[in-house]
Amino acid sequence: MSLIAYVNGGFVPLEKAYVHIEDRGFQFADGVYEVIACYNGQFLELKAHLERLVRSCQAIRVPLPATQDELESLIRETYTRNKLDDAMLYVQVTRGVAPRIHAPAKELRPSLIITARELPAPDDEKLLNGASAITLSDIRWQRCDIKSIALLASVMGKQEAMSRGAYEAFWLAEDGHVLEGSSTNAFAVINDVLVTHPLDCHVLGGITRDIVLRIAAANDIEVCERPWKLDEQGLSECMISSTTHAVLPIVRIDDKPIGDGAPGPVTGRLRKLVLAEISVLTSA
Ligand code: PDD
Numbered sequence: 326m327s328l329i330a331y332v333n334g335g336f337v338p339l340e341k342a343y344v345h346i347e348d349r350g351f352q353f354a355d356g357v358y359e360v361i362a363c364y365n366g367q368f369l370e371l372k373a374h375l376e377r378l379v380r381s382c383q384a385i386r387v388p389l390p391a392t393q394d395e396l397e398s399l400i401r402e403t404y405t406r407n408k409l410d411d412a413m414l415y416v417q418v419t420r421g422v423a424p425r426i427h428a429p430a431k432e433l434r435p436s437l438i439i440t441a442r443e444l445p446a447p448d449d450e451k452l453l454n455g456a457s458a459i460t461l462s463d464i465r466w467q468r469c470d471i472k473s474i475a476l477l478a479s480v481m482g483k484q485e486a487m488s489r490g491a492y493e494a495f496w497l498a499e500d501g502h503v504l505e506g507s508s509t510n511a512f513a514v515i516n517d518v519l520v521t522h523p524l525d526c527h528v529l530g531g532i533t534r535d536i537v538l539r540i541a542a543a544n545d546i547e548v549c550e551r552p553w554k555l556d557e558q559g560l561s562e563c564m565i566s567s568t569t570h571a572v573l574p575i576v577r578i579d580d581k582p583i584g585d586g587a588p589g590p591v592t593g594r595l596r597k598l599v600l601a602e603i604s605v606l607t608s609a
Contacts, residue, residue: 329406331399331439336406339440348436349429350419354475356436357381358417362444362568363404365411367607369568370532371397377472377530378416382435384471387420390437403439411444413569417474445569452596455576455588456492458563460555461485463496463504463527470526482507493565493575498527502552509565510534511575514591516559523550533566533599536606540598546591562589564596571603572596 330342349355359378362369375393382389391399400414421433448456465478482494486507495511496504504522505511510531512521519541524530541548553560561584563575572595574588583589 326408328441329403330441331403331437333436333438336403342438342440344419344436344438345422347425348419348422349433350417350436350474352425353420353427354473354477355385355429356387356417356419356474357385357472358415358474359472360568361400361414361416363409363412363414363441364444364603364607366404367609368400368404368414369603369607370536371400373532373535374416377532378418381472382418384468385420385473387418387435390418390435396437399437400439403441407441409441409443412441413444415440415442419474447570447573451492451573453588455574455586456565457490457577457580458493458495458506458565458575459486459489459491460495460497460503460579463498465496468526469505469528470524470530472529479507491577495578498552500552502554504528505531506565506567509567509570509573510537512537512564512566513553513555513557513560514562514589515553515557517591518547518549519591519595520549520551520553522552531566531568533568533571536602537566537572537595537599540602541595544594544598546595560584562592564592566599572599 327338329336330339332342359374361374404412417438419436420429421435461482486494493506495506498504503511505528522528538548563583565573574592576583576586
């Protein structure tokens with residue numbers, strides 16, 4: 326059976342889900358998006374995702390294509406129509422269709438598309454042994470807090486990571502501190518403190534990042550949001566977080582082991598705690 330997509334007012338089979346070639350999302354990457362997990366019909370932090378979508382739309386001055394309540398019911402309906410158990414919902418809002426002129430006309434009608442796919446299963450091998458990352462100078466723009474569909478730099482980062490046999494690319498600021506992964510937030514354990522870059526325009530405020538920090542603090546894991554570097558004394562573990570990974574250990578960076586090169590105890594404990602919290606948040 327075909328997957329079903331929502332496109333600008335109607336539900337259609339995915340093979341027939343099209344937008345116009347002059348959609349500004351296609352021509353200018355003039356849009357924003359969300360990726361939301363749904364476990365057995367229960368969405369994880371749907372409100373937080375919708376609020377971030379609203380903030381992204383406001384930041385680029387695109388009117389919301391529907392009210393927050395309407396968006397929520399369209400997302401729920403897309404999930405239901407696709408008859409999936411654990412799903413990943415993709416929501417994209419662009420400025421709409423117009424002749425290709427940079428300056429956006431005021432009266433444009435934003436485009437809204439929603440798709441659903443099976444939530445990718447965690448990679449057992451990577452959970453057990455950890456994954457590897459490379460570091461790259463941050464070539465992205467200055468508003469990484471907006472969840473923009475302009476992801477060319479992220480694609481290039483992932484491509485470079487793959488070509489070097491690694492899983493993720495960590496963006497480094499000019500002074501060498503770690504900002505985030507190409508599609509994940511990055512954390513380190515330094516002298517038993519969980520450290521991650523503070524929220525500013527150089528990182529995306531990940532919904533999973535919020536869960537990780539909240540759960541760590543609630544379980545007596547000290548947390549510090551500050552810039553950090555890979556060569557800091559006492560750095561023993563690294564990990565990434567995102568909607569599609571929850572928490573994943575990173576055990577090698579630029580071909581050097583982190584700690585003893587195996588997933589560390591804080592990462593393991595946090596992953597368990599975060600999965601337990603996800604179960605609570607998505608229980609009926
Ligand atoms: N990526 N940082 C970046 C640059 C991201 O693209 C993402 C998410 C995150 C984690 O955010 P969250 O915890 O809200 O998923 C951090 C999504 C999953 C993607 O582009 O597919």
